[in-house]
Amino acid sequence: MTDTIPNSHNFIAKIVQDDLASGKVQSVVTRFPPEPNGYLHVGHAKSICLNFGLAEQFNGQCNLRFDDTNPEKESQEFIDAIKDDITWLGFSWSGDVRYASDYFGQLYEWALHLIREGKAYVCDLSPEQAREYRGTLTEAGKNSPFRERSVEENLALFEQMRAGEFDEGACVLRAKIDMASPNMNLRDPIIYRIRKVHHHQTGDTWCIYPTYDFTHGQSDAIEGITHSVCTLEFEDHKPLYDWFIANLPVPAQPRQYEFGRLNLDYTVTSKRKLKALVDDQVVAGWNDPRMPTVAGMRRRGFTPRSVRNFCDMIGVTRSDGMVDVAMLEHALRDDLNKHAPRAMCVIRPLKVEIENLAADHLEMLTAEYHHELDLGSRDMPFTREIYIDQDDFKEEYSKKFKKKFTPGKRIRLRHSYVIEATSYEKDEAGHVVLVRAKLIEGTLGENPADGDNPKGVVHWVSATHSVQAELRLYDRLFNHPTPDKVDGDFMQFVNRDSLTVTTGWVEPALANVDAESNFQFEREGYFVADRYDHSADKPVFNLTIGLREDKSLQAD
RNA sequence: UGGGGUGUCGCCAAGUGGUAAGGCAACGGGUUUUGAUCCCGUCAUUCGUAGGUUCGAGUCCUACCACCUCAGCCA
Numbered sequence: 001m002t003d004t005i006p007n008s009h010n011f012i013a014k015i016v017q018d019d020l021a022s023g024k025v026q027s028v029v030t031r032f033p034p035e036p037n038g039y040l041h042v043g044h045a046k047s048i049c050l051n052f053g054l055a056e057q058f059n060g061q062c063n064l065r066f067d068d069t070n071p072e073k074e075s076q077e078f079i080d081a082i083k084d085d086i087t088w089l090g091f092s093w094s095g096d097v098r099y100a101s102d103y104f105g106q107l108y109e110w111a112l113h114l115i116r117e118g119k120a121y122v123c124d125l126s127p128e129q130a131r132e133y134r135g136t137l138t139e140a141g142k143n144s145p146f147r148e149r150s151v152e153e154n155l156a157l158f159e160q161m162r163a164g165e166f167d168e169g170a171c172v173l174r175a176k177i178d179m180a181s182p183n184m185n186l187r188d189p190i191i192y193r194i195r196k197v198h199h200h201q202t203g204d205t206w207c208i209y210p211t212y213d214f215t216h217g218q219s220d221a222i223e224g225i226t227h228s229v230c231t232l233e234f235e236d237h238k239p240l241y242d243w244f245i246a247n248l249p250v251p252a253q254p255r256q257y258e259f260g261r262l263n264l265d266y267t268v269t270s271k272r273k274l275k276a277l278v279d280d281q282v283v284a285g286w287n288d289p290r291m292p293t294v295a296g297m298r299r300r301g302f303t304p305r306s307v308r309n310f311c312d313m314i315g316v317t318r319s320d321g322m323v324d325v326a327m328l329e330h331a332l333r334d335d336l337n338k339h340a341p342r343a344m345c346v347i348r349p350l351k352v353e354i355e356n357l358a359a360d361h362l363e364m365l366t367a368e369y370h371h372e373l374d375l376g377s378r379d380m381p382f383t384r385e386i387y388i389d390q391d392d393f394k395e396e397y398s399k400k401f402k403k404k405f406t407p408g409k410r411i412r413l414r415h416s417y418v419i420e421a422t423s424y425e426k427d428e429a430g431h432v433v434l435v436r437a438k439l440i441e442g443t444l445g446e447n448p449a450d451g452d453n454p455k456g457v458v459h460w461v462s463a464t465h466s467v468q469a470e471l472r473l474y475d476r477l478f479n480h481p482t483p484d485k486v487d488g489d490f491m492q493f494v495n496r497d498s499l500t501v502t503t504g505w506v507e508p509a510l511a512n513v514d515a516e517s518n519f520q521f522e523r524e525g526y527f528v529a530d531r532y533d534h535s536a537d538k539p540v541f542n543l544t545i546g547l548r549e550d551k552s553l554q555a556d
Numbered sequence: 557u558g559g560g561g562u563g564u565c566g567c568c569a570a571g572u573g574g575u576a577a578g579g580c581a582a583c584g585g586g587u588u589u590u591g592a593u594c595c596c597g598u599c600a601u602u603c604g605u606a607g608g609u610u611c612g613a614g615u616c617c618u619a620c621c622a623c624c625u626c627a628g629c630c631a
Contacts, residue, residue, distance in 0.1 A: 009569055009578090035631050070630060127629060136627055138558045172629050182559040184627050193629040212631045236560060236626050260562085260624095313579065314568055320624060324567040327580050337593060344590095371593090403591060412589050445589085457589050522590045550591045551582090 009315035012050065012257050016058055016227055025226040028060030032086070032093070033100075033216070035067045036078035036200075038271045039286045040085045040294045042307075042328075043262040049311035050259065051229055052091035061094035063223055068101045069215050071199040079200070081286075085294035090304045100215045101201045103222055107210045108162070110218060110248045111173060111192055115154045119247055120191065121147055122157035124171045133179070134187050140180035141187045147176060161194055164207045168194045175214075177243065185240045189213055217241040221250035228254045231261040232320060260320040265481040267292045267325065273490060282494055283477070289542050290477045290498050300474065301518055301528030301544030306335035322482070332545055336518055336526045341369035343378070344414065344459040345506045345521040345541070347471060349387035351463055352435045354419060357384040362465070365444070367415035378509035381465035382416055387505055389523075392458045393435055395424070400553065403456030410440065410454040414522060418443035418454050459522045466505040469539035472530070473500040504541065511536045518544065 019025045030051040034044065055062035064086060068074050083097065114120035123146045125133060135141030149157070158173055160166060173192035181187055191214035196207045220228045228241075235258045245253055268274065269292055277283050277291070287295035297307065310331035314323050354361075363382040369375035388405065397406040405411040410420045419437040427433050440448050447453050480486065480493035510519070515534045520526050525546035533540040 033631090037631085067631065073630075130629075131627075134627060136558085139627095140558090141627090169629065184559085187627085190629055195629085209629095211629075216631085232561070233625060234631090238560095258561090265567085315570090315579095317562095317569075319562050319569095321562095321568065324580065327568065330580060333592090342590075371590090414589060416589090418589095447589095454589085456591080459590075520590085520592080523592075524590090525592095547590080547592050553591065 009317070010050070011318070012227065012229060012259060012316055013054060013057060015257065016054055019226070020058060027226075028054055028058045029063070029094075029224050029226045030054050030060065030229060031063040031065050031098075031220065031223060031225050033065045033067045033219075034082050035070065035073075036075065036082060037070070037073040038078060038275070040082055041269045041274065042264060042267070042292045042294070042297065043269045044085075045089065045294055045307050046262045046311050046314070046316075047229070047231070048086060048089055048091060049308055050316055052086075052089075052093075053308075053311075054227065054229075055094070056091075060226075062091070063095070063098050063225070064093035065098040065100060065219060065223065066201075067212065067216065067219075068099050068199070068201060069209050069212060071195065071209065072197045074200055076200050081295065085298075088298055088304055089294065089307060098219075098223065099201050100219050101199060103215070103219050104202060104206055104210070106222065107215060107218060110250075111158065111210070111214070112155070113248060114175060114191075115158060115173075116151055117247070118151060118176070120173055120175050121149050121154050122161065122171050123147070123174045123188075123190075127169065130172075130190075134184065135179070137184070143179050144174070144188065147188070158192075161192070161208050162206075164196065166194055168196055170194065173208075175240075175243070177240075183236055183239055185213070185237050186243070189240060213237060213240050214244065217244050217254065217256070218248065218250055220254035221245060221252045224252050225254045228256045230256060230258055232258045232318065233261075234258060258318065259316045260318055262314070263320065263322045264292065264328065265322050265325055266476050266478050266483075268478070268484045268490060270484065273484060276491070277477075277494075280491070282491070289472070289474050298516075299528075299531050299542065301336075301526060301542055302332055303335050303339070303518065305339075306332045309335060325476070329545055333526070333548065336520060336544065339373070340518040340520045340526060341375045342371070342520045342522050343369070343507055343510055344380070344461055345469070345471075345504045345510070345524060345527070346387040346389055346459065346461050346466070347502065347504045347524060348390040349463075349505055350390040350393055350432065350435065352386050352388055352419070352437050352460075354384050354386070354437050354439050355422065356438045359384055365416055378507065380415065380507050380509070381462045383462040383464050385463035386413070386460045387463050387466065388413075388435075388458050388460045390432070392456075393421070393424070393432060395432065405435070405456070405458060410448070410452060412443075412454045412457040413460050414457050416444065416460070418448055459524070461505045461507055463505075465508060467508050467511045467539060469504050469506045469510065469541055470533075471502050471504040471527075471541055471543065473502060473543045474498060475500075506539065506541075510541075511539045520547075523547065 032051045052062045123144045133142045172190045174188045177186045179187045192208050195209050289300035361384045364379045368377045394401045394404045394406050407421045418440045423436045425434040475498045478493045479495045483490040483493040517529045526544040527541040530540040
């Protein structure tokens, strides 16, 4: 991938570099471990860029491992979507897709090992009782009355659990560590629970499932992960992660490193809240272009490179901050500016009649798709009647609108001729509905011979040979910078005007572009042909993001 | 009130005892057949606070403050 910004500030990359230099590890092995219970969002993108990026940067490998220890919440649908998202971002995992469930047999053996060592026991406490025994943040917990069962009894009980002889919730297997630990995770954590549900990968082989804590580190060890990277909230789990690695005959000693998860303002990323947006039909689905999901950003018109550049830009640290969405928008515009072909689309049409052209005048003009890149060119029909944007015509000249089209003044039609406004018509409501103009001869690629050069340039399309397209204009989904960090329901901050569907008149060449092609509609913004709904018969473009605007012109 | 973590410009973020990088945003100015892009310039005598060590401290020590995080048979 070209012109990506190199990882500039990433403390984990420095650790990897040092470990490689000191010989602590021969090569780096990371993993991206999503639970297949939802769609990936921009926060996951940061983790993906980090884990796969480390492997790329240091010539190591990165595994994709589904952390599928809770079958009732997981599904194949999410597995497929997650694989798509990672691939779209431009990363490929090492070897086959892995599943934590691939290791259930080994994990079971290791549970037996712990029992034999007297380091795990079957506990019959109910969930409510267990909570009471656990103590609180400031008070130590109490030992379970089942804590001192014999190895033989535990072995027999655990076997019965495995055989399905107990109901869900009847008992669990717990590691015997320290009920008085100030770290709650060490207060005899549950490592196996009974779940009599079908698993999307292992079917009905198991009715007991290992917990995250008993699965993650050991899976890392099995796969030879050298640097197990996760977010800050797992820091408290590290002592437990290390305890299992130290007390089990695992084949390797992976190390966990934590970084601060991404927080973006004007955005929510909690799975629960994203689901609520979908369930309440605030958006059309998980891949709605307003969603911060990878699938949503893709449909919005983000490019993989823009997302990756954004991740490089924000860095990887241990502080949890709130990133300004303007940074994401910058990464987006920057990439699109450098790579997107240009074209023209008129959104609020105002007809201009060029009086000195014949009624059937049809001239094919050619324009490059990009002023610097060799992206080829397209033909644009130029006719007597054209459309320009209503906002580009002003009845009165003013200094502020010196670049606009006004009576008696000239304007450059982008990639075409200079015209001069001669008169205009208004409807009963007082809106300008037609402008008459004359074409200045000899101005294709040249300035007027009389030296009266136009001050501005406007985009246009032929009124008779352009194509109508559905335009979906998106704005931010929330009108509050931290919708989920304020009292009350975050839904109250939903921007009800985040989608406007309208019609645009586009150059004929745009009808035939492929879905997901990015364009800059000049002077309007970046648009993308909708991934699912765009077709030559019914062109559909989504507004990815508008162009930056000169603030001094905004105040009216 | 226990444990763990974080505090450098509005936001992200370098800096690891030698006198505060960079990016985003903002604000000036220039170029421009996109009021975009591009270019040039401005933008922390100060690093959560208060003490201390030192010739010298964002960097070391002490105390304090703020914020995040942990009491799922979720991950």
